[in-house]
Amino acid sequence: MTVHDQAAVRMASAEAPVTIVGAGPAGLACAIVLARAGRPVIVREWHKSVGNRFHGDFQGLENWSDDRDVLDELRAAGIETNFDSHPIHDGTAFDAWGSSYRVCGDRPFHYLVRRGGDNGTLDSGLLEQAIEAGVEVRFGDRVEDPTGSTVFAIGPRTADAIATGYVFETDHPDGNWIAFNDRLAPLGYAYLLIHEGCGTVASCMFTGFKRQAEYVERTVAFFADKTGLAMRNPRPFGGYANFRLPRTALQGGHPVIGEQAGFQDALAGFGMRYALRSGILAARSLLEGVDYTPLWQRELLPLLRTGVSNRFIYNIVGERGRRWALRGLSRVDTTAKLRRLYRPSVLTRLVFPIARWRYRAPLGDPSCDHAACNCVWCRHGVGHAATGLTAPS
Numbered sequence: 001m002t003v004h005d006q007a008a009v010r011m012a013s014a015e016a017p018v019t020i021v022g023a024g025p026a027g028l029a030c031a032i033v034l035a036r037a038g039r040p041v042i043v044r045e046w047h048k049s050v051g052n053r054f055h056g057d058f059q060g061l062e063n064w065s066d067d068r069d070v071l072d073e074l075r076a077a078g079i080e081t082n083f084d085s086h087p088i089h090d091g092t093a094f095d096a097w098g099s100s101y102r103v104c105g106d107r108p109f110h111y112l113v114r115r116g117g118d119n120g121t122l123d124s125g126l127l128e129q130a131i132e133a134g135v136e137v138r139f140g141d142r143v144e145d146p147t148g149s150t151v152f153a154i155g156p157r158t159a160d161a162i163a164t165g166y167v168f169e170t171d172h173p174d175g176n177w178i179a180f181n182d183r184l185a186p187l188g189y190a191y192l193l194i195h196e197g198c199g200t201v202a203s204c205m206f207t208g209f210k211r212q213a214e215y216v217e218r219t220v221a222f223f224a225d226k227t228g229l230a231m232r233n234p235r236p237f238g239g240y241a242n243f244r245l246p247r248t249a250l251q252g253g254h255p256v257i258g259e260q261a262g263f264q265d266a267l268a269g270f271g272m273r274y275a276l277r278s279g280i281l282a283a284r285s286l287l288e289g290v291d292y293t294p295l296w297q298r299e300l301l302p303l304l305r306t307g308v309s310n311r312f313i314y315n316i317v318g319e320r321g322r323r324w325a326l327r328g329l330s331r332v333d334t335t336a337k338l339r340r341l342y343r344p345s346v347l348t349r350l351v352f353p354i355a356r357w358r359y360r361a362p363l364g365d366p367s368c369d370h371a372a373c374n375c376v377w378c379r380h381g382v383g384h385a386a387t388g389l390t391a392p393s
C-alpha cells in the first residue's frame with residue numbers, strides 16, 4: 001500500500017461511526033473523547049436511561065492511585081466535571097474492636113459523587129456532555145450482534161463482591177465513616193457517607209452473600225451506635241462488582257473497557273477511575289490508530305496487579321493486621337500513604353505470583369449457592385432495585 005493509500009484508509013475509517021456498547025462511565029468517557037475529536041459515535045444502551053444499576057447512592061471517585069488529581073486527569077482528556085463532586089479530605093475509620101482512627105490528607109483521598117439517572121449524578125453529567133459533543137445515544141437497545149468498529153463497555157460479568165444497604169435523608173452532619181469488621185462486612189468494609197442531608201450506608205462484602213441482610217442490619221446498628229445516625233425514608237439499594245486480571249482486553253479485535261474487562265481495584269472495589277481511564281485510552285487508540293493493548297497494559301496493569309497483591313495481603317493479615325494498618329494510616333497523610341500502598345513495591349511484587357494463582361478464577365462466594373439465597377447477586381435482573389432487603393422500620 002502506498003503512503004497515499006494509507007492516508008485514504010485512515011480518512012475513510014475516521015468517517016465511519018464507532019459503536020460503543022454500554023452507557024456507563026467507561027462507554028460515555030470513550031464517546032465524549034471520540035466525538036470531541038470529530039469522530040461520529042453511536043452509544044447503544046440496553047436500559048432506558050443511564051445509571052440503571054445504581055440508585056442515587058454515593059460512591060468515591062478515588063484520588064490516591066496517581067500523582068495527578070483525578071478531576072484534572074479528566075479535564076486534560078476533555079471531560080468536564082459537570083456532575084456533583086465533593087472533595088473528601090478526612091474521615092473516621094473503625095477497626096474490628098470499634099476503636100476509631102481519624103484519617104486525613106492534604107489532597108482529597110476521593111471525590112464523593114452520586115450514581116444513577118438523576119440530575120447531578122456522574123452518569124447524567126457524562127450523558128449530557130456526550131450529547132453536547134454530538135454523540136447519538138440509543139436507549140432501550142440491547143446489543144447482541146455488533147458490527148463495524150465497536151467498543152464494549154457493558155459492565156460486570158459476575159459478582160466477586162456485593163455492596164448493599166440504604167440510601168436515605170437525614171439531619172445528621174456531613175461526614176465519612178468506614179469500618180473494617182468482618183461481622184459487618186466479611187473481608188470487605190462497611191461505610192457511611194453523608195452529604196448535605198443525603199446519605200448512603202452499606203456493607204461491601206467479599207464473601208457471606210447469603211447472609212447479606214444480617215450484615216446490613218449490623219452495619220446500620222453499628223453506625224447508629226458510633227455516630228448517632230438516624231435515617232429518614234431509607235430505600236434499599238445494592239449491586240455487585242467484578243474484578244479480574246485480564247489476559248486480554250480485546251473481544252473479536254475490539255477494545256473492551258471498564259468493568260467488562262475486569263478493570264477494578266481488587267482490594268476495595270474502586271472501579272470508576274479505571275472505567276473512565278480505560279474509556280479515554282480506547283478512544284486514544286482509535287483516534288491515533290495505535291494498539292489498545294500496550295496502552296492499557298502500560299497505564300492500568302501495574303495498578304491492577306498491585307490491587308490483586310493488596311487483596312491477598314488484606315485477606316491473610318486478618319483483623320489484627322488491618323488494625324495495625326489503620327493505626328499507621330492515621331498517623332500520616334492518608335492520601336500520600338495510600339498512594340504508596342498502591343504503587344508496586346518489593347512486597348507486592350513478591351506476593352504477586354501467589355496472589356495471581358489464588359485469584360486465577362472469579363472469587364466465587366461459596367456461601368452464595370443460588371439456592372434459597374436472596375442476595376443482590378442472586379436477584380440481579382429481577383427489577384430496578386432488587387436488593388433482597390426491606391426498608392427498616
Ligand SMILES: Cc1cc2nc3c(=O)[nH]c(=O)nc-3n(C[C@H](O)[C@H](O)[C@H](O)COP(=O)(O)OP(=O)(O)OC[C@H]3O[C@@H](n4cnc5c(N)ncnc54)[C@H](O)[C@@H]3O)c2cc1C
Pocket residue numbers: 021022023024025026027044045046047050051052053058059060061062141142143144153154155156163164238239240241257258259260264269270271272273275
Ligand atoms: C453498590 C456499588 C458501589 C460501588 N462503589 C464504588 C466506589 O465507591 N468507587 C468506585 O470507584 N467504584 C465503585 N463501584 C464500582 C463502579 O460503580 C463500577 O466499576 C463502574 O460503574 C463501572 O463502569 P462501567 O462503565 O464499566 O460499567 P457500568 O457502570 O455497569 O455500565 C455498563 C452499561 O452497559 C449497559 N449494558 C450492559 N449490557 C448491554 C448490552 N448487551 N447492550 C447494551 N448495553 C448494555 C448497562 O445497562 C450499563 O448501563 C461500586 C459498584 C457498586 C455496585
